[in-house]
Amino acid sequence: MAASTQQLTADVLVVGAGIAGLQASLDLADQGKSVVLVERKPSIGGTMINLSKVFPTLDCASCITTPRMASVAHHANIDLFTLSEVDGIEKADGRFRASITKKPRFIEEDQCIGCKRCEEACTVFLEDDFDHGLGAKKAISIPFTNAIPQYPVLDADNCLLCGACAKACPTQCINFLQEPKKVEVDAGAVILATGFELTPMDAKPQYGGGAYPNVLSPLQMERLLAPHGPYGGVMRPSDGQTPSSIAYVQCAGSRDKSLGVPYCSRVCCMYAIKQAMLLSGSLPIADITIYYMDIRAFGKGYEQFYQNAKAMGVEFVKAKVARISEDESHNPILRIERQEAGTGPEEVQHDLVVLSLGMVPAWKPSQGGLIAVEADTDGFLKSPSMKLNPALTTIDGVFAAGTATGPKDIVDAITDAGAAAMAAGNYLARTQPTPAGHLP
Amino acid sequence: MSESEQQGSERKGNYALEQLKQLRARRGAGTPAQIERSKRGKEMQNLILKAIADEAKTVPEIAAETGLPEQDVFWWITALRKYSRVQDEMKRGDFVPYRKK
Ligand SMILES: Cc1cc2nc3c(=O)[nH]c(=O)nc-3n(C[C@H](O)[C@H](O)[C@H](O)COP(=O)(O)OP(=O)(O)OC[C@H]3O[C@@H](n4cnc5c(N)ncnc54)[C@H](O)[C@@H]3O)c2cc1C
Ligand code: SF4
Numbered sequence: 244m245a246a247s248t249q250q251l252t253a254d255v256l257v258v259g260a261g262i263a264g265l266q267a268s269l270d271l272a273d274q275g276k277s278v279v280l281v282e283r284k285p286s287i288g289g290t291m292i293n294l295s296k297v298f299p300t301l302d303c304a305s306c307i308t309t310p311r312m313a314s315v316a317h318h319a320n321i322d323l324f325t326l327s328e329v330d331g332i333e334k335a336d337g338r339f340r341a342s343i344t345k346k347p348r349f350i351e352e353d354q355c356i357g358c359k360r361c362e363e364a365c366t367v368f369l370e371d372d373f374d375h376g377l378g379a380k381k382a383i384s385i386p387f388t389n390a391i392p393q394y395p396v397l398d399a400d401n402c403l404l405c406g407a408c409a410k411a412c413p414t415q416c417i418n419f420l421q422e423p424k425k426v427e428v429d430a431g432a433v434i435l436a437t438g439f440e441l442t443p444m445d446a447k448p449q450y451g452g453g454a455y456p457n458v459l460s461p462l463q464m465e466r467l468l469a470p471h472g473p474y475g476g477v478m479r480p481s482d483g484q485t486p487s488s489i490a491y492v493q494c495a496g497s498r499d500k501s502l503g504v505p506y507c508s509r510v511c512c513m514y515a516i517k518q519a520m521l522l523s524g525s526l527p528i529a530d531i532t533i534y535y536m537d538i539r540a541f542g543k544g545y546e547q548f549y550q551n552a553k554a555m556g557v558e559f560v561k562a563k564v565a566r567i568s569e570d571e572s573h574n575p576i577l578r579i580e581r582q583e584a585g586t587g588p589e590e591v592q593h594d595l596v597v598l599s600l601g602m603v604p605a606w607k608p609s610q611g612g613l614i615a616v617e618a619d620t621d622g623f624l625k626s627p628s629m630k631l632n633p634a635l636t637t638i639d640g641v642f643a644a645g646t647a648t649g650p651k652d653i654v655d656a657i658t659d660a661g662a663a664a665m666a667a668g669n670y671l672a673r674t675q676p677t678p679a680g681h682l683p
Numbered sequence: 684m685s686e687s688e689q690q691g692s693e694r695k696g697n698y699a700l701e702q703l704k705q706l707r708a709r710r711g712a713g714t715p716a717q718i719e720r721s722k723r724g725k726e727m728q729n730l731i732l733k734a735i736a737d738e739a740k741t742v743p744e745i746a747a748e749t750g751l752p753e754q755d756v757f758w759w760i761t762a763l764r765k766y767s768r769v770q771d772e773m774k775r776g777d778f779v780p781y782r783k784k
Contacts, residue, residue, distance in 0.1 A: 368724055368762050379762030403713040403721060404706055409699030419702040456754055473761050475771060478779075482753040483742035483760070485777045573754075 248425040251322060253279040254675075255667050256341050256430035258329050258613065259605075261289020262308065262653055263645020264436030265315050266660035267667075272320035274668060279428045280315065281343055285326045286390035287312050289438055293373065295468035297653060298517040299548040303470070305389055312391045324426065325392060332433060332614040334638065337674055341428040347421035349383075349397035354416035357393035359385060364411035369401055371473070375463045377480060378473030383408045383417075388471055431675045432640045432667040433614065435624060436660065437606040439646040442496030442504055450495060450567045450598060456481040457573050458596045461514055468521050477525060479595055481573035486529060486594035489522055490577060491515040492564045493535040497601030504601045506621050509650040511599035512539045516549055518597065519557040532558045532593070534579060542652060567596065602650040616641055623649045634663040640674065642666050724759075727751060731759050732768065732783050739772040739780035 257268045260282035268278045286292070292312070294304035315321055324345055332341040367382035383397040397408070397417070409417045444453030444460050451458050457479050459467075467477045479486055493515060497508040512535070519531045538559070540549040553559065565588065566578040575596040580588050608618045617637040619625040624643045626633050634642045644663035645656035713721070730749040734740060742760065746753040760781050763769040772780040 363766065366725075367721060377761070379758065379765060381766075401713075401717065403717065404703050405712070406699055406703050409703075415698065417699060419699065419706055473765070475764070476779075478757075480754065480757065482746075483757045483778060485774075487777070 248427055250427050250429075251279055252429045253277045253322065254430065254671055255279075255432045255434060256281070256329075256332070256339060256428050257434045257436060259289070259436035259438055259645070259647065260287035260315070260323070260325070261436060261438045261645060261656075262291045262311070263438070263647070263656040263660040263663075264289070264434070265311050266657050267434050267436060267644050267664045268315055268321050269311065269318065270661055270664035271667065272315075272318045274664075276320065276668065276671070278318075278321045279324070279341075279430065280321055281324045281327050281329050281341075283326070283328050284386070285348070285394075285396045286386045286392070287315060287323070287325060288391070290462070291653060292387075292389070293462060294465050295470075295472075296517065296521060298513045299542070299544040301517070301520070305469075309389045309391075312389075316391045323392075326396065327426070329613055331612060332641075334614075334640065337640075339428075339430045339433050339640065341430065341433075343426040343428060345424040345426055347399075347418075347423055348394055349399060349418055349421045350394050351416040351418055351421075352392070352394050354414045355394050356414055357385065357395075358413065359395070360411040360413060361395055361408035361417060364407040366405060366407060367401055367403055369398065374466045374473040375460060377463055377466060431671045432642065434642045434644055434663050434667055435606075435613070435616070435636065435647050436644040436663075437604070437613075437647045439602040439650065440605045441600040442502060442603055444598065444600070446496060446502050447598075449565065450492070451569070451575075455567065455569045455573065455575060455596075457486075457569070457594065458567060458575050458598060460600055461511070461518065461597055464518050464597045465514075468518060468525070477522065477595075479573070484594065485526065487526070488530045488593045489519075489526075489532075489595045489597070490575075490591075490593040491519065491531075491533040491535075491597050491599055492567075492577070493533060493538075493599045495564075495598035495600055498536075499601075502601075503622075504603060506650070507539060508601035509539065509541065510652050511601065512537075513542075513545060513548070513652065515597070515599045516540075516552045516557070520548075520552050520555060523552075523555045523557060530558065531556075532560055532591075534560050534562045534564050534577070536561065536563065536582070542654065602646060604647065606647070614638065614641060616643075619649075621649065623647065632662075632666065634659065634666040640670055642670075727755060727759050728763065731756060731763070735769065735781055736783045739782035741775060741778035741780050743778065745781075 254276040257280045268280045292308045327345045330342045362384045365381035365383045368379045370376040371378040371380035373387045382401045385395045466472045540546045561582040562579040604623045617625045642663040644660040734748045742757045746756045
């Protein structure tokens with residue numbers, strides 16, 4: 244073992260700091276349990292911090308996520324590791340030993356004051372992953388305005404070694420030679436909150452395979468609708484035009500055996516309806532059409548939300564979208580088949596199209612790494628007791644929360660996180676020696 | 684000056700220069716493709732900034748003047764806007780005109 248390996252002992256190791264991992268960590272830490280929380284991205288917050296507003300309340304996503312992120316970062320019982328990968332977790336003698344690699348930011352974190360002068364000075368512009376390529380960032384940058392922690396990350400692969408950032412930094416904290424650090428955690432239980440990803444834009448060649456500039460992913464549209472989005476409003480990536488006709492294609496990555504996603508991703512109907520309502524608000528004269536086969540408004544208040552969207556003038560067209568092409572002005576053209584007797588295929592032109600992509604697991608046990616829990620037939624984590632204890636996994640002492648076990652909305656991810664935290668607490672009470680002075 | 688800034692200026696020296704020298708010797712200052720991309724990026728930025736130096740223009744107008752593709756113009760406008768080099772003006776029809784700050 245390298246001499247520099249940091250050793251930590253915790254009650255629970257939580258993997259993934261999206262809303263489910265944050266909530267599980269807070270629930271445990273508030274009950275006096277020590278938590279090590281590991282996130283592979285440079286900031287915590289997961290997908291929720293990337294959203295504009297949330298259905299069905301239309302609360303501002305960042306206004307309700309940021310305080311929770313801050314509570315986690317400042318909690319005395321939580322040790323947070325960002326930009327860190329869990330290389331593996333092994334169970335021995337009733338405890339879990341995890342080895343973690345903390346990747347270099349190329350910044351001495353204890354000296355950085357988050358002033359962004361390095362970012363301003365850097366001359367290398369790259370596509371910003373937080374804005375899903377629509378906006379730009381620099382080769383050294385703080386991931387987004389309310390990122391936690393507020394430290395920049397240097398993209399060493401794209402840095403041209405000009406040294407402008409180091410010259411601008413008032414605290415001289417840029418360390419171009421920083422190396423990865425190893426951390427070992429000895430924990431009593433583990434919660435996997437590794438979340439989801441969207442099916443890739445290029446999965447369906449008949450929808451342009453991700454090549455058309457005005458065919459967007461739903462997360463790109465979330466960024467366009469966000470108050471600090473890349474364009475300062477909803478515009479077409481091809482030319483900056485404000486669109487006057489926007490269409491949604493439902494089930495564009497779900498309920499499709501050929502994609503290996505035969506299931507319904509549950510939230511795509513609701514996020515499409517939410518975005519349609521937000522677009523009606525920000526572009527009052529635009530036509531918004533949702534091409535769908537079924538609308539699944541499954542949660543409390545969701546049916547009403549759907550009815551409100553209809554009342555606002557969002558057009559719901561029951562039709563299959565067979566193909567998308569584009570004309571020479573990059574206007575997407577949809578070939579649709581209405582589900583009405585006596586209608587044939589027709590072509591409809593819109594200014595902007597959003598594909599309602601499906602949800603797949605961000606980490607699959609078949610990928611290896613992490614821990615040898617089993618996956619279900621849909622690829623998400625398997626619970627041996629789906630009905631009675633959905634937080635269980637196939638390894639005793641390892642629990643799952645949020646979209647790691649299947650597509651769900653924020654409310655369900657948070658409820659799940661509470662259940663996983665409680666299950667982990669019960670497991671610890673059953674298996675770990677009781678500290679002196681505490682009742683068993 | 685904050686405590687960290689004070690410590691920073693005390694540490695000032697050629698530590699970064701030394702590190703950069705080592706890295707340049709080890710891997711060069713970027714691949715030929717990265718260097719070309721950066722050069723092309725600077726050219727596009729300059730062309731766009733020149734086009735909107737005296738008068739606010741929309742993306743199609745800038746593209747017509749510079750000969751650059753509209754999509755590239757808009758991406759660079761977005762980038763320059765984020766880093767406060769470009770500002771929005773009052774919308775004209777379906778397009779926002781941009782001006783150099
Ligand atoms: C376009 C869109 C709009 C949506 N809008 C809404 C809405 O309005 N209302 C609503 O209720 N729901 C909405 N949802 C659903 C919502 O985003 C999810 O329910 C929620 O974000 C799930 O949170 P999570 O913590 O389970 O997963 P995630 O947000 O995916 O978080 C998982 C975290 O784990 C990290 N991670 C993954 N693997 C590892 C690893 N091996 N090691 C360390 N870290 C790892 C990831 O980087 C990530 O930060 C929307 C979804 C989409 C796609
Ligand atoms: S210039 Fe230095 S102190 Fe300021 S954000 Fe960048 S690395 Fe941190």
